[in-house]
Amino acid sequence: xxxLLRDMINTGKVRSFINNVxxxxxxxxxxxxxxxxxxxxMEENDLYVKLxxxxxxxxxxxxxxxxxxxxxxxxxEEKVKAxxx
Numbered sequence: 902x903x904x905l906l907r908d909m910i911n912t913g914k915v916r917s918f919i920n921n922v923x924x925x926x927x928x929x930x931x932x933x934x935x936x937x938x939x940x941x942x943m944e945e946n947d948l949y950v951k952l953x954x955x956x957x958x959x960x961x962x963x964x965x966x967x968x969x970x971x972x973x974x975x976x977x978e979e980k981v982k983a984x985x986x
Contacts, residue, residue, distance in 0.1 A: 905942055909935065923962060923969070932958065 902917040909915035914935060916923040922939060926932040936957075943949065956962065961970035968975050 902948075905946055905948075906939065909939065915939065918965075921964065923964070929958065 902920070902922060903910060906915055906917050906922065910917060914925050916925070924932060924935050924939065926935055940950070961968055963969075963977060966977055966980060968977055
């Protein structure tokens with residue numbers, strides 16, 4: 902994925918980790934355009950997504966036990982509670 906999406910990753914708007922791709926843009930129009938480009942590249946390389954595993958147009962994502970949001974990265978609330986207790 903990193904090799905296929907290298908140019909987009911270098912812009913800082915796309916992140917890839919194994920079989921996960923995250924897109925971060927300023928507005929819906931540029932987001933949709935970038936997602937379409939990613940899907941086109943994936944299809945050209947015989948890679949496909951499972952729609953039930955996709956999250957579209959969300960402001961925060963739980964990923965590898967952290968929450969990624971526009972303001973930054975934080976620990977999942979349940980993890981913080983477990984440590985405090």
